Amino acid sequence: MKFSPLLTELIEALRCLPGVGPKSAQRMAFHLLERNRRGGAVLADALQQALDKVGHCQRCRTYTEQDVCDICASPKRQASGVLCVVESPADIVAVEQSGQFHGRYFVLMGHLSPLDGIGPADIGLDQLQRAFSAGDLKEVILATNPTVEGEATAHYIADMANSCGLHASRIAHGVPVGGELESIDGTTLAHSFAGRKRVE
C-alpha cells in the first residue's frame, strides 16, 4: 500500500526540486496539506505564473518577464559603456548589493565546461560577441566565479574582447574582508600576495 494517487503524484513531483529526496518530498507534501494549504496554493500559482511568463532578457539573458530587463532598459546603464559578465542572475543581485557597479550585465547562465558538452554557444557567447562588435562598449569586467571553469570562461571571453579591441578586466582575488588569515586557503592567499598593492 502506498499513499493515495494524488498524494503520490505530489510527492513524486516535489522530487524535481534540487536537493529533495523521497523523505523530504513526503515531509513537504504533508506540511502543505496539513499546515499550510494557503502557502501551497500561492506556490502552485506563483510557479505556474513564473513558468508561463518569466523568460530571458533579450540583451543580458537574465530572468525577466519583460522583453528587456530593468537594468538593460535604463539609458544611464546603457551609456556607461561598461559590461559585467556574470554566470548567474543571482550574481547580478550580489554585485548590485555592493553598490559599486553602475554598468550593464551579461549573464552566461553557466560556464564553459567541455566535459559536460557546454560550449561557447550554450552560454550565449555568440550574442556576447555581437555586443562586443556593436561599438558602444569601453570595458568588459569578467566576474565569473573563481573556480577552474569560471577562470577558463573568463580567459576565453577576455580573448574575444581583446580581439574586438576592448579592454577586459578580471575582478580581484584575495582575502575576503572580515575573514581570518588562518582560515583562508593557500591558492587565495597566493592570489592575495601576487595582487598586493603599495600602501602610500
Place this chain on the structure above:
Amino acid sequence: MKFSPLLTELIEALRCLPGVGPKSAQRMAFHLLERNRRGGAVLADALQQALDKVGHCQRCRTYTEQDVCDICASPKRQASGVLCVVESPADIVAVEQSGQFHGRYFVLMGHLSPLDGIGPADIGLDQLQRAFSAGDLKEVILATNPTVEGEATAHYIADMANSCGLHASRIAHGVPVGGELESIDGTTLAHSFAGRKRVE
C-alpha cells in the same frame, strides 16, 4: 535591485516548504526555470490537484481523495476487529510495508502536546471514542512514536480503550534488528532488557 517581480514571488512562495530558506528557494527557482520547466509545470499541477482534492478519510483520518480510504473500504480489514493507532499517514505506509498487520488504522495527525495547545479534540480522539463505542473492535494497537509525547498519547488512548472494555496494547520497544548494541541509547536498551523474552 532584486529579481523580477514574478521570480521574487516564486522564490518567496517556495519558502513555505519546510526546511527551505532564501538560498535554497533561489536555487530551486533557478533550477525549475533553467533546467526543468516540465518538472515545474507537473509540480504546479500536482500541487493544485492535491490541494483541491486530497482530504481526510472519514473513518481513519489518513489522506485520501475519496470519502473513505482504500484500507477503510476493505471489508476484510473492517472485519478484523483490530485497530492500529498511528501519528501520521507515513506511519501507515511503514506498518503496511512490514506486512504483519491486517487490521484498520486510525491516524491522529499529531500527538497530545498541551504546551502547544494540542488537546484530545485536535488529534481526533472524540472520533476515536465513537469508534471504540461502536462495538466492532477487539483490540487497539498503539503505534504512536516512541517519544515522550507519543508515549503520553498512547497512555491516554489506552485509558480510553480500557474504559470501553477494549484490550489496548503498545508496540514493543527494543533493539532494532540489524543494529549494533554499542550504538543503541540507554533508554532503548533498558526497554529491551525489561521486555526480554524467554528462549525455549
